[in-house]
Amino acid sequence: MPPTSTSVARYAGVSRATVSYVLNGLAAGRVSPATQEKVREAAEELGYVPHAAARSLRSGSSGLVLIAVPADVVPAFGPLFTGFIAAFQAELQAYGHTGVLHGASAGDTPQAAVRAWAELRPAAVIAMIGAPLDEASVEILKRSGTFAVVSYGPPPAPGAHGIAMDQEEVGAVAAAHLLAGGRRDIGVVVPVEHGLGLFSQPRLKGVRAVAATCPGARVVPVELAYTEESAAELADRWRDLGLDAVFAYNDEYAMLLMRALQDAGVDVPGDVAVVGADDLLLGRLLRPTLTSVRIELPPPAEVAALVDRLIREPETPPAVHRRSTAHIEVRESSRRPAG
Template identity: 90%
Template sequence: MNDSPERGGVGPVPPTSTSVARYAGVSRATVSYVLNGLAAGRVSAATQEKVRVAAEELGYVPHAAARSLRSGSSGLVLIAVPADTVPAYGSLFTGFVAAFQTELQAYGHTGVLHGARTGGAPQAAARAWAELRPAAVIATIGAPLDEASVETLKRSGTSAVVSYGLPPAPGAHGIAMDQEEVGAVAGAHLLAGGRRRIGVVVPLEHGLGMFSTPRLEGVRAAAAACPGARVEPVELAYTEESAAELAARWRDLDLDAVFAYNDEYAMLLMRALQDAGIDVPGEVAVVGADDLLLGRLLRPRLTSVRIELPPPAEVAALVDRLIREPETPPAVHRRSTAHIEARESSSRAE
């Protein structure tokens, strides 16, 4: 039976809860109880099954917007990931987001990625997010968020606002990562290997300064304890052309090591250095960050700072708890730790 007649030139009319009720021979209230998980003690098992079969046969899907109007929340967890810099964040972060979305499903939440330009107005971003009536917003690295935008989201019915990656805005929870520690670990390793003239890659991609600046400061802090050490920022775009240009003038920079921001930039630059006839690690030691598998497949194998992020399952559990307990006082819940994975690309200087 087809309970969804077509409209002239427009396409089929989506089935409604009324269609399901008529098809199953029950009331709309019964359909609502069953499809919203409220049937226990109210609707018999046989009737529940009848409603589910009717909904499936008609192709009925609950309307998220209507559900939002009734409950004040869509059940969505909005993951704000700036669209203009996603490729530069690295596989470690994108892998975390994918796993986090999977873990959310166990709690009945749906994780949805939402692009937002880095450097945009926080209030404009918050209003765009609030239109979807999310149960929670996870503002990741580069997504705009301040005290007023947090308040806008809460007034619209968002139960939990969480900053991921940096110290949170006032009123938001935070999962902060110590980026300076990443640089300090890389710098200490290079210095221990006898390197004294260290370049630190500063990506030209928009929005990454919140990572690269504290990582540069971490290397500088490590070098401050080593007399005669020099730290030099070097700009690099995530392109082969930019890497080749930097490699062509590398010897003029008089640097014997580089902490290349992360593994992707490190692999890009190391290939360019080798193409320019510069020996790695003989002339230049190279260190990345994130400890990606691909870096271990290169020759020489890439030394990397391994960053222990909060497990996606723990973050999902935290978000679920904050949704259920929206009055929980804002706090920073966890920080990352970093350690070196030493390989051939940073062998000790002679």
């Protein structure tokens, strides 16, 4: 049998209450430093680890921050968002919280999904883009003891806090750059992968909004799967589309398409200007180097601080926090050749 708090109390010669105070961070002013050290040494020697489920029953919360990300969408998020999640988890540890990823099935209703989350008794839930969340599901979480519900990306459901990301701005910045360079026939990559419509459709809308202010400008959505075969097929019919520019959704799709265009004999940037988004390092190592929309996301430390504050102050009125901004990093892939 694994050691219990009773085992630790007996080994250290103290009460179970004292063990609970020490190992749950509640010993200040109650237990002397010498006794605290004795309890910690006993727990370490016996190999005792507090039982999260039991602690959850006592406190009503597990101390977990559940990061809800649809499992089938994670591979398509790209390095920008996977890097954010990793850094966010690290920042949460500084506040004594444990960030855990939880996949939400694409077929789940919001209520079904959050009931699975609520079983873990998370202190907070941050629903990333694509995770189901509505007013009823927010209420389920709060009634089960979740202190903070935060929606990251789209507008939050009623009752939840929101960290808004303006995806239309990303498309608008890319379009403004291409139009300023004299391009008038702009393709916009729309990935076919599940879940990315929450990104791609607002970005397409942003391109269209800017193009509408430029006489003679044309915007053509072009579907693309994240495969070499799909990119090659699109590149083979590129000339028939009559497009002299493309905003390729993000850097990964841009790099995939740019290579396929080059293989098909389409010159970049002579025949077509290419713009991505996320400003990944790899895009700067290509030839030609990749023009990209750089997106300034809220720093992970700032989001972790917000979540911690909402856990400690659960009565804080829901609000939308807007921090993302976008600007263009101009490189060779969108510059017209001299002469």
